Amino acid sequence: MSIALAVPNLLGNEGQYLQECISTTFVSSVGPFVDRFAAQLSSESGAVDSAVLCSGTVALQMALEGLGIGAGDLVLCPTLSFIATANAIHHSGARPWFIDCAAQDWLIDLDSLEAEIEAKTELLAGGIRIHRATGLRLRAIMPVMIMGASLDFDRLMQIAGRYDLRVVVDAAAAIGARASGGRRLCETGVDAVCYSFNGNKTITCGGGGAVSSANESLIARIRHMTTTGRVGRDYDHDIAGYNFRMTNVQAAIGVAQMERLEQFLARKAALAQAYAGLAARFDQLSPFPTPAGGRSTHWFSGFWLSDPGLSDQEAAELSKGFRQHMVAAGIDLRLFWKPLHLQEAHRGAPAGRLDIAEALWQRIYPLPCSTHLTEEELEQVLAAAECFWRAPVKGK
Numbered sequence: 001m002s003i004a005l006a007v008p009n010l011l012g013n014e015g016q017y018l019q020e021c022i023s024t025t026f027v028s029s030v031g032p033f034v035d036r037f038a039a040q041l042s043s044e045s046g047a048v049d050s051a052v053l054c055s056g057t058v059a060l061q062m063a064l065e066g067l068g069i070g071a072g073d074l075v076l077c078p079t080l081s082f083i084a085t086a087n088a089i090h091h092s093g094a095r096p097w098f099i100d101c102a103a104q105d106w107l108i109d110l111d112s113l114e115a116e117i118e119a120k121t122e123l124l125a126g127g128i129r130i131h132r133a134t135g136l137r138l139r140a141i142m143p144v145m146i147m148g149a150s151l152d153f154d155r156l157m158q159i160a161g162r163y164d165l166r167v168v169v170d171a172a173a174a175i176g177a178r179a180s181g182g183r184r185l186c187e188t189g190v191d192a193v194c195y196s197f198n199g200n201k202t203i204t205c206g207g208g209g210a211v212s213s214a215n216e217s218l219i220a221r222i223r224h225m226t227t228t229g230r231v232g233r234d235y236d237h238d239i240a241g242y243n244f245r246m247t248n249v250q251a252a253i254g255v256a257q258m259e260r261l262e263q264f265l266a267r268k269a270a271l272a273q274a275y276a277g278l279a280a281r282f283d284q285l286s287p288f289p290t291p292a293g294g295r296s297t298h299w300f301s302g303f304w305l306s307d308p309g310l311s312d313q314e315a316a317e318l319s320k321g322f323r324q325h326m327v328a329a330g331i332d333l334r335l336f337w338k339p340l341h342l343q344e345a346h347r348g349a350p351a352g353r354l355d356i357a358e359a360l361w362q363r364i365y366p367l368p369c370s371t372h373l374t375e376e377e378l379e380q381v382l383a384a385a386e387c388f389w390r391a392p393v394k395g396k
């Protein structure tokens, strides 16, 4: 059996809580675990309230729509992200504006973002900021906490304030992260923090997502939108809403997972350290960056091919060789996210310069990071990787 990249760790109270759902018949979208899970998330995020939903993608979309962002609007986001970031913007009716990542931390490049806004937008009467080439109105930033990395929230909020932009954080894989000074994510002034509980995330519900916020009325609005816009107990609906709720069954798994969040984060940090230790022994490799300030959660860890002497072509070939070597050794290794501006699905979206992400994405190696990966499995991964980099197989 091969060692997978990230599989759920369900060794806590998950089974017991699921059995409770069955024995009480609360298997649908109402039930005690839904409320308990929302309360756990609010407490973890420093939020006033949280809406638990059926996926992380939907959480991002609902946060935007709940803030009144949609058709005719533009949302800045990093190109180095999972496709869901751009899809959520698209489904809200808005369009993404892709920004490069910064070389030092792989997060959205705030210098480039500011330069882009300065160069390509103008402020009209009434405080409306228009992107000149498309005529769309610039409304929000959706930064992504890549690999669970913390962000420079202070600088982000300064920029958002200067240009009157809402901030919806794609924290899909960053549960447990902190801003500088130990602040919880909703204590930073952002409008909303969105999580995913897909099977490969630090905390899973099987599938699911959530929006946490310090803005109580935003969460109330999102609950209303995602509960078919129902008013009262009869079949009265005041908006064309969605059915995007999480079920009590999903939340039951989530509650059990949250009970072990700190334990999961500690294991993830130890795995990141082991992979960083290996990377340190080879000139060509570097660990994934961990931004200064705040707490990063090492959702994924591994190392990357940082050798500046390699062309993109040479790097891609070496990466292919490493992948084949690891897969042959029984270890799951895939390419990391292909930048969003290179995706057919979002062709033609506005974009700034994108060369950092373009050069980087094929050099990133996420290694197995399940929280119950055994020491023997970790040794197997480290030994297989070491064997390759000590005698790299040159691409032909």
Ligand SMILES: *Cc1c(COP(=O)(O)O)cnc(C)c1O
Residues within 6 Å of the ligand: 055, 056, 057, 058, 081, 082, 084, 085, 144, 170, 172, 173, 195, 196, 197, 198, 208, 209
């Ligand atoms: C997983 C993920 C999502 C999407 O979450 P789903 O629950 O799969 O819809 C969005 N953004 C990022 C960065 C992710 O890693």
